[in-house]
Amino acid sequence: MGSSTSSNNPQTTPMAPLNQIVFSQEPNGVTYRVPALIYLEEIGTFLAFAEKRSSPADSDAKYLVMRKGKMNGESVQWSPMHELQSVCLPGYRTMSPCPVYDKNNKTLFLFFICVDKTENEQKCSGINAAKLCYVTSQDNGKTWSNITNLTEKVIGQREKDWATFAVGPGHGVQLQSGRLIIPAYAYNICGCKCIGSCCQCKCTPSSCISGCTCYKCECTCCNPTPFAFCIYRDVGQEWKMGNQMPRSQSLECQMAEVLDHQGGKYLYCNARTKSDYRVEAESKNAGEDFEEKKSKLVDVKKSGCQGSVISFPRNDGNSGLLYSHPSSSTDRRQLGIYLNCSPRDPSKWQDPRVIYSGPSGYSDLAYIDGTESFGCLFECGEKDYHEKIVFVKLPINDVMGRTAAETRNV
Template sequence: MRLRAVRISRSPLLPLFLLISTALALWPAAPSTARPASCEPSVPYESGTDGYHTFRIPAALQVPDGPLLAFAEGRRDSAADDGDIDLVLRRSLDGGCTWQPLHVVADAGEDTVGNPAPVIDPDSGDVVLVTCRTIGGATKRQVVAGAVAGSVRRVYVQRSTDDGLSWSPQRDITASVKAADWRWYAVGPGHAVALRHGPHRGRLLVPANHSAGPTARSGAHSIVSDDGGLTWRVGYLSPGGDEPLALNESTLTELPDGRVYINSRDHDRTTEGSRADAYSADGGLSLSVPFRPQPMIEGPVVQGSVLQVRGLTGDEPLLYSGPSDPGERFRMRVRASGDGGLSWRPVWTVSEDRAGYSDLVQTGGGTVGLLYETGQRTYHDTIRFTRLPWVWRLLPELTVSQGEVSGSAR
C-alpha cells in the first residue's frame, strides 16, 4: 500500500493527536522501548556558566544499558576556536531529560583540547574517546600556514571503564596516525563507530581530516583500531592528486549491508553545495566509491552528523542533521535517506533559530536524539538535546516540519 504524504498545519484546529493517529493507522506498532516517557527538550550546556565563556562542538554517545553522554568543548575565555579550551562531559540517566553536573574530561592548561570523537568498544564495554590538542599556545591559522611546526597539533585517546565517571590520562597516538608532512589535524567532531558486520566486526573507526602540501588543502581520512583502541593506524585517505574538494569534519556510519557511509563538509564549497559523500567496502581502510558532491543536502558550510538507525523493522533510514539555510547557520533540520545516502529528503525541521554543529544518537529502541548548538542571539548560546518525533519512521512518505509536532512530542 502506498502511503500518502501527510502535512499538519500549525493551526490549533488540527491538534497533535491527528498526526499521531494517522501514523498509528499506517504503521505497525513499534516496541514499547521505542516510545520513551515524554520530557521537554533539555539544555546540558549554556554558554556563560560553570566558568566557561562558551560551550561548543557537541558529541553524543549512548552507553548500552547505561547513561547518555554529552561531550563538548568548554571554552574558558571566548568563543574562539583557539586558546584555553577543556573537554567536558555531562551524563544523563533518564535519556536526556535531566543532566548530572559538568565533569572535566581533559584539561591541558591554557592549550586547546577538543574535537571529541567517542565510541563504545564492544569487546570491553569501555568508552573510548579520541580528541586533539594544540600545544604551545599555537593557533589553527599558524598551524595551517606553516608559521609553527605541524607537530604542535596532536592526537590523543582516553578511555573510561565506568560509563564516563572517570577517565584515564590522555595518551598520545600522533606518531601512528599523522603523517610527518601533515599540518592541521582533527578528528570528528561527533561520535565514532564500532563496526558490527563482516570480517571487521569490532573495529573502531574514527573520521578525521588533515591539511598538507603547499596550499595546505584540507583532506579527509579515517583512523582505525582493531584491538579496542590500544593501537591505531590510518585507513582511507582523500583527496587524491586531482581531488577538487576541500574535505574536513567528516561523519560516518555503518550501513545495514556492512558498507561504511561517509559524509563530509566541503570547506571551500568548490563544487555544487557544501557536502560530499563516499563509501568504503572494507571497513574504512579504503574508499570503494570516492567522495563526490551531495547537492541534495542543502545548507551552509558547517559540520553535520549521520546515523544509521537500527533495531526496529530491519528497514530503518539513514539520518543526517545540520543547518538547512543555504548561506547561514540557521534552521536545524533532520534529513533521511532510504537508499543508503544516494538520495535525501527533509523529515523534521527542529527549529528556525540559529544553529551550528550537531550529533545524532540512538538512545534505545527506535528513540533517536539530537545534541546540537543553537540560540537566538548566536548559534552557540546553548547546546540543546531533543528527541526526534517517532513519526519519521513513516519514511519516505511523511514529512514533519517545524511547528507540526509540539514540544512535548520531541
C-alpha cells in the same frame, strides 16, 4: 517513502516536547561549543561532551566538559556538569571531542586533539601543532585513564606533510566486526617554502595575525588542501590510519555502518566542504579507502558547517540514515534532520524537517537502541548559534511526520 525531493526545501516542525539546555553561555562570556553525544545502552545513559571556552573563539578553547543524561521512561535527567581538566596535555588546549564505546571490552574511548596554536596559524605556517590523544573509562565516564598520545605512532612521518588535523568532532562508531572508527580530517601542504609569502598580508611562516587574508590567495601553498579519513583499530590490534578521501576537498566528518538484509555492509562518510554541497562517500573495506558519490545535500556557502550522521535498523533488515545539519544554504540557521532509507543512493535524501528555526550550528546524533528514537545535541540561540547547546529526544517517525510502520518499511 515516496518520491525524493530537493534538500533545499525544509519543512518546519514544532520542537519536540523533550528539549533541554545542557550547556549555556555564561554572563562572563564563558561559552560551550562543539557538542559530542554518545548513548550507552547497557546503563540507559547519554554522555554529552563539549569544549569549554573563555569566549566563542576557537583560540579561547580550554578543556572538555561532560554531563550524563539518564533515561527515565520518556524523559532524560541530566547530572551536574563535570569539568575534565585533567584530560589535557600541559600547555595545550583540548578540542574536538570524539567518543566511541567498545562493546566487546566495555571500554569508553574519548578521542580529542591537543593544540597550542590556532588552525589559521598552522595553515599559514604549514607547521602542524596538533596532537592526537585519547583517554579511556571502564566505569562509563566516572573516572578516566591517563592520556595516550598517538601522534607519533599513528600519524608518524605524514605529520610533516600536514598543516594541521583534527578528529570528528562528534561520535565515532564500532562496526559489527568490532573495528572502532574515529572520523578525522587533515590539511595537506605542498612542501615548498613560499607559504605566506605570496599573500597580500603581513603574516610570516611563524605567525598569523588576526584578520589574516591569506586564504583569499589562490595559491595552494597558502590554501592547504583538506581531506577526510579515519583512524581505526581492530580487536586486539594497534590504532592505524586509513587513506585520505580522493578528489574532493573534505573537512569535518562523521561515519556510520550501513547494513542490508542480504548481509552486505559498508562504511558511509558524510563530510563538510567549502563548496555548496557535502561530500558523501562509502568504504567497502571498513574505512581503509573511500569512494565518493555525488551529493545533493547542501552545505553552508563559503565556510560550510559540521554535521552529524547515524544509521538505524529497519524492519526489513536494511539500515536507514539520519543526518543533522543547518538546512539554510546561506548561514548557520534552521537545524534540520534528514532521512535516507536507501543510503546507497544519495538522491534519496528526503527534505529536512527543521527542529530549530533560529541560529544553529554544530550537532551530534545518537540512536537509542530498541526505541526507534534518537537524541540530538546541537548548538543554537536567539541571536547567535553559540549561546547554548540543547538536547532533543525524538522518535524517528515523529520527525519525519510518518507512522512508525511507514518509516520502517519505506
